[in-house]
Amino acid sequence: MNVMPDSDSKETSATHGAYLKLRELILTGELPPGDKLKIEQLRKLLDTGASPVREALSLLTSDMLVERIDQRGFRAAPVGKANFEEILMLRCTLEETALRASIRNADAAWEDRVVLRHHHMNRAGLRKAPDFEDAHKAFHMALLDNAHLPMLERYCSQLYDLNIRYRYLAAGGPSYKKRDIAAEHQNILDAALNRDADAATAHLIDHYRSTGEYLSSQMDG
Amino acid sequence: MNVMPDSDSKETSATHGAYLKLRELILTGELPPGDKLKIEQLRKLLDTGASPVREALSLLTSDMLVERIDQRGFRAAPVGKANFEEILMLRCTLEETALRASIRNADAAWEDRVVLRHHHMNRAGLRKAPDFEDAHKAFHMALLDNAHLPMLERYCSQLYDLNIRYRYLAAGGPSYKKRDIAAEHQNILDAALNRDADAATAHLIDHYRSTGEYLSSQMDG
DNA sequence: TTCTCCAAAAATATCGATATTATTTGACTT
């Protein structure tokens, strides 16, 4: 007999809800890197039982956002320059592979998908919508999803999230204003639509490297 | 008040124990691909509570050995030709990256490590020891571990396990006898010790492709 | 027969309580 107090329209399991919220808290840095994640504390914060919290944390382990130390609980994954650079390197390698495969399979439906995502991203960017991050990710993932390689896409998605975590941590650096992000995206899109895999991957990797180098220069140790 | 009945010398959490056993059962095919993994059934099989089972299954999700369908339980990850070929492709890409980085950092300690692993693997192979699989994996991982790229190593380790799962499923095919595995390993080792990254990666990828093509030819759908 | 719908059964997800293990605190020794 659940009262279901009008709002809270979400229909989902407690575990999944906890997973989404914890993920958000870690990505945005509200739960800082290295922090001990105490069950009781999170249980109260998310207003749920210990089991869903525990299971959500176990799931976040797969995303490398949480570390599990047997018998000693969970902690938010630590960060560091070496880790950041490994993420950057892996993204370049894996996204190049995925993008080339995607272009190899190029068809009209995929072109439509990518063009739409690009448009939505620009729209969100212009009005500085809070969901620009989501639209940005959706565009990048759309570029890759025609590879039909689910594991590779999962890796890329994971690495994307790990990367934006660093962006949140270095919050609001000027790097975004200086560069012309829109032009970079346009270059990638155009090359992809031309089915020019070499140009597309070159632009994509440049895009990552130039944001990467800035963030990397901000970090020590 | 735990009786601790003399044997069972393992000192570990129930969750971790369940994780290891379930992993083994899935890798060897005793829990076949696509099978529904019922909590109660596993609880009895592993002689533990529902919470450790549940948590172990959540952890196995990260290894892509278990799929979680919200509100509908867990199942052993399905298999298929496309999945196998994706694993093979990713291994070639990622292990090449890791091996090149490893060789770039080559030093005497690493050489020692690799030579030893190679020796142990051959020893285990000669007397057909049941732990040949472990030694084989240890050799391959030792080749990569000088890259000092923990995420990349984790991916490679994951993919290695996913691959041997297919070997178990195609159990005892003649492919192993036909080819001279030992020579292939020797070639990889020699090239690595010579710090010849091009040759080492070429041998490594050949090694994977030739076992891969055999297994792939065995599968349909 | 085939379809729909509802009750029964089974399985999952979640809770609350307890046992187990790690960490801290502080008295006591050197």
Added chain:
DNA sequence: AAGTCAAATAATATCGATATTTTTGGAGAA
């Protein structure tokens, strides 16, 4: 004053029971 050990505290891991949801099985209608 510094170190050590044991009790007290806190946190994790686990269990058993319950609530929720999905699946099954079959009765009745088209």
